[in-house]
Amino acid sequence: MRTNVPGGLRVVAVRADGTRVAEARLGHGEHPDVVLGAAGWLVDTPVFATVVDDGALELGYRVRELDGIRPRDGVVPRDAGVGDDEVGEPYQRVAAYAVVTSGRGLLLTQFNSQTHVSGDWGLPGGGLDDGESPVEGVHREVWEETGQRIELGELLTVQSQHWVGRAPSGTLEDFHAVRIVYAATCPEPAEVVIHDVGGTTSDARWVPFDRIGDYPLSSSWRRLAALHELAARPGS
Known part of the structure; x- marks a missing residue:
């Protein structure tokens, strides 16, 4: 995968008191809400975006425990003229x-x-x-x-x-x-x-x-x- 952040992206779940409760890699095409939702957390608001010592860019989110349906990825849209069988x-x-x-x-x-x-x-x-x-x-x-x-x-x-x-x-x-x-x-x-x-x-x-x-x-x-x-x- 081509990227301008070679260290990769990581999403971090943070409680209101600042405690880190979960972290996961954010892969290509993934949405932070979905990734943290899979770990049982509901995203409230972003709180930081920081490059850390291992070169990763961490995206931190204030969260609360998820009580309900987990967010899911939707259909990936395609620009007009791009066929369903074309691979980008x-x-x-x-x-x-x-x-x-x-x-x-x-x-x-x-x-x-x-x-x-x-x-x-x-x-x-x-x-x-x-x-x-x-x-x-x-x-x-x-x-x-x-x-x-x-x-x-x-x-x-x-x-x-x-x-x-x-x-x-x-x-x-x-x-x-x-x-x-x-x-x-x-x-x-x-x-x-x-x-x-x-x-x-x-x-x-x-x-x-x-x-x-x-x-x-x-x-x-x-x-x-x-x-x-x-x-x-x-x-x-």
Whole structure:
């Protein structure tokens, strides 16, 4: 399996008092809720994403005992034009993003034609480099895509999405996206500068909270609760 985290992913169940009660490898295409559910735990919220000494990236979740039906994996969707008998190259990509706010609004970036969502908007961030922690990665990516220096807040969510589709290169991929999303503030918001020339960002802007709905977000960000909450702020 191709991956940008050679040490692999591990999910960790943590009680409210901080006690670790379970851990398991997160394999290709697996969802943390399903993996921890199989161990008898119901996920409440993510609490950390940390690279540990053995090189693994641990995703920690506050949990409580599961009393009911265990979560199960659903059918893996396929992009239009991909046949049921076609086999893609397994690729697990871990990326870190930030919901960056300031007195100027929300920081958004626009995808260019190197992606399948050209023209859509999303959060600044991107794939981790080899050995890079999510915190290091999100600071680097925000600077490369927007030129802003940020202060990280809480870990908001970890998205796990699995599908089969074609990369912009035309390669058929069995793709597992793991997106680690933080809250962040920018104490000194500046005019946007895209340093990552040749990357996947065509534009970046500070968007007033009452204008967030004017920007077409990619599907992964349209369902992010934190963005809906910002758009619904009093006065927005």
